[in-house]
Amino acid sequence: SKDLRVLKFGFFGDAVLEPKSALKRQVLALVHKIVANAPVAYRIPYTTVVIKEAREMAPKTNGLHAPKHVLIFGLGEYTGGEGWIENPEGKKAPPVWNNSSLNGHVHDIHHQLLRMNTQKLHGVFPAVGRRFSIALFHREEALKNATHMESLREYEFPFDNLHAISSATSSHVDNSITAADYWEYSGNLFIRHHRQPRCALFTP
Numbered sequence: 001s002k003d004l005r006v007l008k009f010g011f012f013g014d015a016v017l018e019p020k021s022a023l024k025r026q027v028l029a030l031v032h033k034i035v036a037n038a039p040v041a042y043r044i045p046y047t048t049v050v051i052k053e054a055r056e057m058a059p060k061t062n063g064l065h066a067p068k069h070v071l072i073f074g075l076g077e078y079t080g081g082e083g084w085i086e087n088p089e090g091k092k093a094p095p096v097w098n099n100s101s102l103n104g105h106v107h108d109i110h111h112q113l114l115r116m117n118t119q120k121l122h123g124v125f126p127a128v129g130r131r132f133s134i135a136l137f138h139r140e141e142a143l144k145n146a147t148h149m150e151s152l153r154e155y156e157f158p159f160d161n162l163h164a165i166s167s168a169t170s171s172h173v174d175n176s177i178t179a180a181d182y183w184e185y186s187g188n189l190f191i192r193h194h195r196q197p198r199c200a201l202f203t204p
Helices: 022-036 140-144 146-154 163-168 170-178
Strands: 006-012 015-017 048-053 057-060 069-080 083-092 103-107 114-117 122-124 127-137 182-186 189-193
Touching: 006 022, 006 140, 006 146, 015 146, 022 048, 022 127, 083 114, 140 146
Parallel strands: none
Antiparallel strands: 006 015, 006 048, 048 127, 057 122, 069 114, 069 127, 083 103, 083 122, 182 189
16 A cells, blocks of 8 residues: 555654554564564664665665664565675676676575665665565664653564674674675576575565
């Protein structure tokens, strides 16, 4: 529905955006459940959730003041729509972006979680079908206001009970950010080598 094309929950600017309708509360609860059931390394504390219907995103960075590490995944019935993160050791970017100078790694984020550094150049390949991009991140400013924290607790944002888990798994997270799958052509076959720890949300 049009009501789901762009959703924002949690802390933004100087306020907490609450899920006003029953449908939006169900969507937010589903996001919380997905992260809560993920492997420990993906259970990041977060104060903010953004859901957008998006089939493609040209490479961009989020700026120095944006949250550095973000948890992302894609939902929907679609093909393509892989995530791309700049890396000098990666492969050349596809011709779809008309920039042969870009090198990076490709990540399958369809129903799979990925922790990434958004201060690196990143994008999303074109997708066919209906694709929703979900991003979760943590804003320390939200914890400086008791009213904001109360609202976040009311909607079960895991911002204050997962710091120890996140800190304890920082080495795993760093590996998941820099490691990547890669493709190799052998004979008449393309072979995909899986190097990145991943979490499948659904059985295909």
